[in-house]
Amino acid sequence: MDLIRELQRHFGYEQFRPGQREVVEHVLEGEDTIAILPTGMGKSLCYQLPGYLMTGTVLIISPLVSLMEDQVTQMRKNGEKRVIALNSFLSYSAREIVMNELNHYKFIFISPEMLARKNSIGHLKKLTIGLVVVDEAHCISQWGFDFRPDYLRIGEFISTIPSTPVLALTATADDKVTMDITRYLQMDKPAIVRQSLDRKNISYSVLQLDTQSAKLEWIKERVANTTGPGIIYTSSRKRADQLAMELQKMGVSCQSYHAGKDQDDRSIIQGQFLSGELQWICATNAFGMGIHINNIRQVIHEHMPSTIADYIQEVGRAGRDGLLSAATLLYMPSDERLTEFIIQADIPREVEVRHYTNLLHQGIESADAAKFTSLTETGKRVIDYYVEKLTVDEIVLKLKDIAEEKDYQLKKMLTLVTSDKCIRRNALSYFGESYNVKPAQCCSNCGLEEIEWLFSGKSGQSEQSIMSWDERITKLLG
DNA sequence: CGAAGGGTTCTTAGGAACCCTTCGGTGCTCTAAT
Numbered sequence: 001m002d003l004i005r006e007l008q009r010h011f012g013y014e015q016f017r018p019g020q021r022e023v024v025e026h027v028l029e030g031e032d033t034i035a036i037l038p039t040g041m042g043k044s045l046c047y048q049l050p051g052y053l054m055t056g057t058v059l060i061i062s063p064l065v066s067l068m069e070d071q072v073t074q075m076r077k078n079g080e081k082r083v084i085a086l087n088s089f090l091s092y093s094a095r096e097i098v099m100n101e102l103n104h105y106k107f108i109f110i111s112p113e114m115l116a117r118k119n120s121i122g123h124l125k126k127l128t129i130g131l132v133v134v135d136e137a138h139c140i141s142q143w144g145f146d147f148r149p150d151y152l153r154i155g156e157f158i159s160t161i162p163s164t165p166v167l168a169l170t171a172t173a174d175d176k177v178t179m180d181i182t183r184y185l186q187m188d189k190p191a192i193v194r195q196s197l198d199r200k201n202i203s204y205s206v207l208q209l210d211t212q213s214a215k216l217e218w219i220k221e222r223v224a225n226t227t228g229p230g231i232i233y234t235s236s237r238k239r240a241d242q243l244a245m246e247l248q249k250m251g252v253s254c255q256s257y258h259a260g261k262d263q264d265d266r267s268i269i270q271g272q273f274l275s276g277e278l279q280w281i282c283a284t285n286a287f288g289m290g291i292h293i294n295n296i297r298q299v300i301h302e303h304m305p306s307t308i309a310d311y312i313q314e315v316g317r318a319g320r321d322g323l324l325s326a327a328t329l330l331y332m333p334s335d336e337r338l339t340e341f342i343i344q345a346d347i348p349r350e351v352e353v354r355h356y357t358n359l360l361h362q363g364i365e366s367a368d369a370a371k372f373t374s375l376t377e378t379g380k381r382v383i384d385y386y387v388e389k390l391t392v393d394e395i396v397l398k399l400k401d402i403a404e405e406k407d408y409q410l411k412k413m414l415t416l417v418t419s420d421k422c423i424r425r426n427a428l429s430y431f432g433e434s435y436n437v438k439p440a441q442c443c444s445n446c447g448l449e450e451i452e453w454l455f456s457g458k459s460g461q462s463e464q465s466i467m468s469w470d471e472r473i474t475k476l477l478g
Numbered sequence: 479c480g481a482a483g484g485g486t487t488c489t490t491a492g493g494a495a496c497c498c499t500t501c502g503g504t505g506c507t508c509t510a511a512t
Contacts, residue, residue, distance in 0.1 A: 063505080063506090064505075064506090065505085065506075087506080087507085088506075088507055088508080111505085111506060111507085112506080113505080113506040113507060114506080114507080117507085142504085143504070143505080147503090147504065147505080148504090148505065148506070150506075212481075212482095235502080235503075236501085236502055236503080237502085237503080238482095238501080238502080239502095258503080258504095259503070259504065259505080284503060284504075285503060285504055286503075286504060286505090306503090334479085334480070337479050337480060337481095338479080338480075338481085338502065340479080341479065341480085341502065342502060342503060342504095343503085345502080345503095346503085346504095378504095378505095381506095
């Protein structure tokens with residue numbers, strides 16, 4: 001088959017981007033495939049093109065309803081009418097109608113939660129599914145074990161259609177994530193297509209400061225004197241709101257974004273950032289997935305994320321246009337305490353697990369049983385998943401493992417932040433990669449000399465723009 | 479655990495010093511009550 005001709009016919013492109021052709025070929029061969037392609041490499045083409053070239057429906061499992069809606073809108077805009085998203089946006093009656101007409105659709109988007117429902121499975125099993133796609137597949141590791149257990153149930157559906165190829169797409173996967181994907185998607189010796197995660201145009205800096213207010217002052221100076229658009233990641237919703245307010249006071253066009261805001265506000269803010277109306281976003285880790293903005297110049301971490309993989313995901317949102325971009329992480333000793341608290345707080349404690357499962361064994365309905373414990377809604381759902389597979393003692397051990405793993409990930413992150421070795425090299429080695437050519441603007445540990453490029457488009461900054469990085473930092477810290 | 483904010487004390491009427499309490503991330507779906 002002449003894939004280039006098909007590419008032209010369906011998408012109007014003259015050539016594939018790196019990795020795409022290989023992925024498409026594996027999928028068309030009917031092989032299970034894991035594609036690890038950096039952001040902006042056109043992952044959706046990896047299932048859309050095979051979809052057109054094969055019989056049967058393409059089922060795409062997607063983590064966010066907003067992301068599904070965006071993709072459906074995009075595909076419809078490109079002339080594809082046979083596409084639908086199955087999620088809670090559909091009214092009950094609309095869902096009934098759609099479910100009975102599923103064979104009209106070529107591309108069906110669905111959340112893991114919806115996929116786990118018996119009703120959905122019944123309808124989907126009537127279809128001939130040609131390909132199952134798991135978009136943002138690292139969510140299996142990131143969320144499956146302690147947040148959205150239905151991510152671990154995807155494999156149960158897949159095992160009912162054993163000869164259908166499965167394609168997992170992600171921008172970041174270390175060995176453990178690759179193993180989790182293989183296992184929980186019941187993949188059979190998957191083909192792995194991997195492009196380097198090294199983004200040469202991103203320069204990494206870590207700055208150690210002593211207090212919260214020093215961080216605030218640094219950010220204010222930085223935003224006032226350099227160019228956006230940019231994202232500032234914080235570790236709490238409150239902090240994101242405060243920062244946005246401080247920057248607004250300076251006349252910076254800026255909004256905060258986190259899960260505490262209602263869905264409408266969130267999509268408005270995202271839209272404004274997308275259109276360039278907003279220069280800066282102060283956000284928790286709720287912001288970013290599925291944000292297709294090419295010219296983000298800066299990603300500032302007011303507080304470090306809890307894993308290196310998260311860090312690389314967040315930082316990777318900068319510079320999709322290939323132009324130089326800055327990633328700056330502000331670190332204050334003891335910052336890890338908050339992160340530690342957050343990641344451990346939601347893991348159910350042993351007493352809660354034993355109490356809850358005891359009630360279940362007495363025949364009490366799970367919803368009622370949860371009321372008698374201090375379990376969070378998330379905690380309850382996580383245990384409900386493990387109860388199906390494990391004994392109580394095993395669950396307790398499993399949760400301990402999860403906690404230890406998270407702790408280990410955080411320690412890795414902390415090592416990256418506090419090391420005086422090359423940040424790029426350290427981060428890449430976490431993904432089993434080494435680099436060959438060091439870019440001029442590598443990282444603060446290798447030495448960043450000029451930040452002139454960060455002032456492009458700003459007027460009246462010529463004097464500052466020729467200051468060296470170190471001089472500037474010294475000045476900022478006064 | 480540590481930061482931030484509200485309240486109280488102390489000493490003398492504005493503010494510093496301290497104690498105590500609260501809060502801290504990610505998303506899906508459905509149900510019941512307005």
